[in-house]
Structures are given as C-alpha cells and as structure tokens.
Amino acid sequence: VCYSVPHSGSRLADWGWQLRFVGGAPARSVQRLRTGGEGREGADADAFVRSLVERKKLPVLSFGEGRPTKVVYIKTRVVDLASAHPGYGEFVVLDDHDHIAVCKPRNVKDPAYTHLEAFLDSLLRKIAKERADKDGGGVLG
Template sequence: MRAHVVFVHGLSGHLEKTWTVKGTNSPELWPKWLAEDISGIGLWLVDYPAAKTNWRGHGMPLSDRADNILARLLLEPRLARGNIIFVVHSLGGLVVEQLLRNAYRDITNNRKTEDFLTRVRRIAFLGTPHRGSLHANIINALWLLARPSASTRDLAVGNPQLRDLNFWYRQYSRDNGIQNLVLAEGRPERFLGIALPETLGTVVSPNSADAGLPETPKLVDHSHISICKPANREDDVYVLLKDFIINPVRI
C-alpha cells in the first residue's frame, strides 16, 4: 500500500523554503531525497500562514488552523488511501496533534475523519515545543510593540491549552499505536556569528521538545532553524527520519 509523507512547517515557515537546503550547485528541496531513496511513497507539503507578528502577516488560533488544514486534507482524493506519515517542524507538530484531536471529535459525524485517523500511523517531530517556547513569551510580553499573532500567543510556556493537548496526544498515541520520532535541537541559534546563551539560543528547549511519549527524544546537532534542513543524506536528521519511515509499522 502506498504511503504518504506529509510535511507541515512551523511558525513563520514556508511551503518550500522550510525544507530547502543549500545544495552543491543550487538549493535543494530535500524531501525529494526520500522519494529517491524509498520506493512507494508520495510527498506532500502543507502550507499555511503562520506569521510571528501581525506586522507582517497573521496566524490563526491553533484549533482553528487545525480544522482548516484537516478539511483540506480530507478533500484531497489522492490522500484517500494509504498510510500517512507526518513530518512536522516546530508549531507544525502542535497543529497536527490538534488536527488529530479535532478529527477524533468529528468521527461520529464524518466517516472520512474516522478513516483518516486509522491511516495516520507515524509522526516525526522536529523541534516541536510541546510545552511552549520562551521566545514566544518574550514576544508576547512586548505586546504593544511586537503585536504577536495568534500562533505566537498559543506557543507561550505555561499555556494550559498546550498542556491539555500534550496530555491528550500522549493517551491517543498509546491507545492507537502511533509511532513517534522526536528530535530535539542540541545547538543554540547564532546571532552575528556568535552562539547565543542556551536559555535564549535554544528556541525549543530539550524539555519542551520531550512530549512525554514512550519514545525517547533524540538530541541532534542542529539549531531550531537547521533541524528541518539536513545538510545531506548523511546528516543525523535525514538518516533517522529515513529509518523511521522504512521500518515496518508495529501492529
């Protein structure tokens, strides 16, 4: 049966730029490597507005955005069959968790959502802030100046909505045999070539990247920005993701 690998970007992400790396001769959309290395998979890139601030765009509240994307996925005929594997960066992981929760809410009213849920078998989380991000708190504190979007406001550390979503997904994942790959950033971002202190430079701390799932998070030598941009096929992120996709689904 054909498997679909669905990529969902995060806050201030882009349909292609999020997943593009500097190639030897020109920029490369690295998800295409998976199609070349693994037979029988389809690749999908999900795009949605998720600006950090309202100065340069907008972002919808988490549950609304999840409903928006779910409706679009359910109406795509080419996704009506085959297992689905989500690869998610940052906020994208929370969007997908909420998407599954909303689909579960609707199973009694929509048979498509029930079928969809049975085919979501794996999720690879790349730097997802399950417990929020301190960077969001900083932007939210500068409310009048920064004008944080709804997406940024949802990412605040201590947000009870995130805590509730995390508890729900832990239970749902266990009950439904979802396999997870959890990758955490092990390197802080750099500013003007200088590594920032870990408390500020690590956009999503290892503690926040840990969703509390049975699968142990794996720390990779990447920052929050680079964790979704493996440099080549030997990069830890690509090797781990490829192995995660090709291994047989547990029953």
C-alpha cells in the same frame, strides 16, 4: 515525526508575549506557544496528541535542536530540549542543527536523515509483518 516541536511551550514565545506591555502586538500563535503548564492553550493540543499516541500505540520520533539559533542579537534555543521531548517515543538531539536547520538534512549521512530513514524503515517492516501475520503468513503461508 516532530521537529523541535514545543510540546510544553517555548521561552521565546514567553519573551514575545511580554512585548504586549511595550506596545507590541504578538501573534495569537505566540500565546499558544507560551510555557506555563495546564493553563497554556497549547496544553490541550499536547494532551490530545499524547492521548492519541497512547490509545492507538502510534510510533513517534521527535528531534531536538542541539545548537542555539541567532534571533536578532541573541543566540538561544527556540525550543529547549525538555519541551522538544514529548515524553514518549524516540527522541534524538541533532547536535549540529539549530531550530531553522533541524528539519533540513544536509545530506543522506546527516543524522536528521539517517534517524528518519531508520524510523520509517522500521515502521514499514512492522506493518508488512503485521499484514503477513494477518494473512496467514503471506504467499508461502
């Protein structure tokens, strides 16, 4: 499950990286989160996860932030939707959540909660069915 993960980088990290030209010292993690394709450090991690998901046929649920987050004096999406969607698995935009709230459901009726619950329920049912099939149909076989 990915909550507004910048699979292909974040423009906010690009802005932070520019601070080095005015005497700022952005954290090393900022460099990893910059946009920029294959040369981007985070591209290796993204490629590894993508490969693992494809090889192992792992189910993936990704959420994107639907509202901009206030960062100092501006409002922006910390992770834009194109970067939050890894290109595999299920992708859900949480319209009423910014980057800070994307992983914090307000209640059990919040889409952040209901989508996760349905995803996990589906996964548990699939595992139970596979085990029952492997065991010859379960107890009643």
